[in-house]
Amino acid sequence: MSGPHQYDKLVWPAAPLPAWQDHTARQGNERPHDPAAPTARPPADPKGHWFPLAVCMLLAAAALVLNGYVTNVVGETQAPPPATGSPSPELEKVRRGGPVLNITANGPASARLPARTVALTFDDGPDPAWTPQVLDMLKKYGAKATFFTVGSKVAKYPELARRIVAEGHELGNHTYSHADLAALPAWRLKLELSLTQRALAGATGLHTTLARPPYSSTPAAISGPQWAGMKALAAEGYLVTLTDLDTRDWNRPGTANIVASSLPANGRGAVVMMHDSGGDRRQTVEAVGAVLRKLTGEGYRAVTVTRALGMPSAHQPAGGVEQFAGSALNLAQRASETFAGVLSWVLLAAGALTVGRLGFFAVLAWVHAARNRGGKRRKGRAPVWSAPPPVTVIVPAYNEAAGIQATVRSLVETTYRGPLEILVVDDGSTDGTAELAQSLGLPGVRVIRRPNGGKPAALNTGIAQAAHELLIMVDGDTVFEPATIGHLVRQLADPAVGAVSGNTKVGNRRGMIGRWQHIEYVIGFNLDRRAFELLDCMATVPGAIGAFRRSALVALGGVSADTLAEDTDLTMALCRAGWRVVYEEKALAWTEAPTSLGQLWKQRYRWCYGTVQAMWKHRRAVLEPGPFGRRCLGYLTLFQVLLPLLAPVVDLMAIYNTVLGDPLPVVAVWAGFVVVQALTGWYALRLDGERASALWVLPLQQFVYRQLMYLVVIQSLATALLGVRLRWHTVRREGTFSDPGHAAPAPLGIDGAERLADVR
Structure with missing residues (x-):
């Protein structure tokens, strides 16, 4: 011892x-x-x-909010609500008019496409699985189309937006998170449109003058709340584009039904609504090829909305500041998605x-x-x-x-x-x-x-x-x-x-x-x-x-x-x-x-x-x-x-x-x-x-x-x-x-x- x-x-x-x-x-x-x-x-x-801890927490909160805003709101297109109630004279006029609306203080004006002219339009994209296939099909038949893009998806897949523009197609604003404009307050509506424009500017260097409200269809189906949202779009300087032919392809009715609902009758012109995102679009891709074959055989031309109407292109160059802000937004969204994904696995x-x-x-x-x-x-x-x-x-x-x-x-x-x-x-x-x-x-x-x-x-x-x-x-x-x-x-x-x-x-x-x-x-x-x-x-x-x-x-x-x-x-x-x-x-x-x-x-x-x-x-x-x-x-x-x-x-x-x-x-x-x-x-x-x-x-x-x-x-x-x-x-x-x-x-x-x- x-x-x-x-x-x-x-x-x-x-x-x-x-x-x-x-x-x-x-x-x-x-x-x-x-x-x-x-x-x-x-x-x-x-x-x-x-202070750094508080900053980190704020950044984490911002990333979660941004990712949650995108992922919790963006969804697959659904049927628009039915038009109800007695329409005003102004709305009644719009319901009887064409699919392209120019709404000014003096009242609405609408336009229809000329005969044997089709404007194929695709909503809810871009999507890495389906948009490239749609583009390939359009390229095969030498057709041009208009893509009403969701801003959050442009931010996520900017290379697809650039490909759309590079191949001569047209971009439109379909809001940032596919929100129903009829149910949004004014500030949220402006935010949805502004964020999409920034996403487009960051991805392509362009802005667009075309817009299509989510959950919309033909002029005849416009409801009162939707009409109020469309007027708000017009107040922001947009040309509102609806459709003549709603294929309802989002419901996956079958390729044959999509093709049948895409073809104008008696040689008329038409704006045709399809979707290149929001779910399984295999039927849509197959239908595009079939529709273009039929229309080509009948002497139709498939062009963008503005070209069909003989208007200047909807694309406008974005300023340097807008492009920088858009690039930052797109980067932030991708970073927030990555952060949320990694964090989910870590947690x-x-x-x-x-x-x-x-x-x-x-x-x-x-x-x-x-x-x-x-x-x-x-x-x-x-x-x-x-x-x-x-x-x-x-x-x-x-x-x-x-x-x-x-x-x-x-x-x-x-x-x-x-x-x-x-x-x-x-x-x-x-x-x-x-x-x-x-x-x-x-x-x-x-x-x-x-x-x-x-x-x-x-x-x-x-x-x-x-x-x-x-x-x-x-x-x-x-x-x-x-x-x-x-x-x-x-x-x-x-x-x-x-x-x-x-x-x-x-x-x-x-x-x-x-x-x-x-x-x-x-x-x-x-x-x-x-x-x-x-x-x-x-x-x-x-x-x-x-x-x-x-x-x-x-x-x-x-x-x-x-x-x-x-x-x-x-x-x-x-x-x-x-x-x-x-x-x-x-x-x-x-x-x-x-x-x-x-x-x-x-x-x-x-x-x-x-x-x-x-x-x-x-x-x-x-x-x-x-x-x-x-x-x-x-x-x-x-x-x-x-x-x-x-x-x-x-x-x-x-x-x-x-x-x-x-x-x-x-x-x-x-x-x-x-x-x-x-x-x-x-x-x-x-x-x-x-x-x-x-x-x-x-x-x-x-x-x-x-x-x-x-x-x-x-x-x-x-x-x-x-x-x-x-x-x-x-x-x-x-x-x-x-x-x-x-x-x-x-x-x-x-x-x-x-x-x-x-x-x-």
Whole structure:
């Protein structure tokens, strides 16, 4: 067994750390080492990263809105609503007129095509599957046509719009998202037309003067609301183009029917409406060829709408600014579609990983519990001590006056029968912590005073002064149950075990924040540690309760002050040195959790930042033999860093789909996750002997607590990347266990005895 003064021979790592990781100068409790020295102003937390985060969120929101606007509105053409009501004299005149409307302040005028002239028109494109086939068929017969394009599809397939123009065909405006103009407010109608013109300008460098309202047909079918929309089109300078012959090919009536409905009677001219997008257009493509063969044989010419009427081309060159704006719009739409598509797959993968992780860890927890019930370890029966070995308990304390006496009493009142030494290491407290611990006058308790140097320095002092090989470390705001020390020590009977993690429980769980942390401790911490033991990738033996071999700590150079998560850093170092780290669920420690969101933020900010530091420090473990590095660091990177970074976008998509789309899928997915979490939580609570009634707060966790946790991750990563040296964040103690009536909770009874109802 190591002697008490071997600590003097500890060798500290000499390799320099990155600036964001080096905290040896001020890793303590925001107090200088020399009280006479001037107090340096503590570094401020970085604030500037919230602006880039807000910008990123706004860009993501804009991408989702743009993609949603396009994909949720664009649809296949349907039959226009029937004309109802008594038409005005003006509308009655339009219904009797031709398909091309020039609507001015002096009244509407219409035009018909001359005899043996056909203007084939195609709506809803361009489409990568069908538009090229239509163009090929037109080229085969030397015909020209007019394509009333949807702006969002022009933006998506600009090369098809350019091909239409290059082959001598004409473009028309069919709105940006195939919206029903009869149902749109004035601002939306103007937006639909303007966006389409910009898309055309970006793709082809042209604007168009032709427009066709979606869901329109022949003049005779115009309804009152449609007429109002057409007048709005005319007010924007468009020539409204309807049709003489509506083939209704969108309904896929068969090639023969499409051909029959496309042929004018008695040599008349006609505007013929077909579609080159919006669904399966195989029948349309076949019909185009048949129609052109018949019309050519009958002496018809197939030309564009403006040429058929002897008018100037509908194409007008767009200005440089319009072309630039159009190109930007088209690029933004394609980027938003790509972003939404990639994000959907990423979120699907993230959801699958999250659910899979919960299920996998629940299974491993069951295996761990079953193995422990049988008193077995991996191979054979677990070794036992022939007699209770001597133990030293180290309590590092800085300004723990509120709870130090309850902590020390719980240690002294243990049922452990071996030699026990309790060292309270006061790290320069200013609130009388040392005096309170000393005043108890309890046997086996020794108070050591030292200048403030931080928790690692206090622990190392305790290690140096310890008289025994087996060490237990406990925070000054934590109380042990009587059997806890014995449960911890029994695991160290295995000479391969270098450290033991106990079962930390929240003592002050009455408020909502306390209840949330209670659920998190049971599900997120204690359930996970069962799995980590089986996978040989234990990341943290918590500072609140952990047992160690002194010789293992001495070999590592003691507790390092390189990070703000000294417990994680130490655990990773032990695993890399070849020691097994196990979990003892019966070793219960009751800790005081933060009682406000601000205090919780400070605690988790330090934890998360320190964990990132420890991951960086031990990054070479990934290349070392054994499973620890790849499993532990891979798990932490995926589930503790990357997935939380996606959480804001998940919430953004949920809000967007709930407000602007169908909320049922969002509610169903959310409910599914809550159910999976609840089932996992129920099993975790059952393993820990807790009441399942605590799960009622789980759904509420999704609306405040979850957001706080992922913002902590973002803040921590920003702090690290910006190279800011984070100061130690102290948490205000409430004295949860200071009341003599609540000095220690009643034994919980992991084996199924008494269960805790509510602990103050």
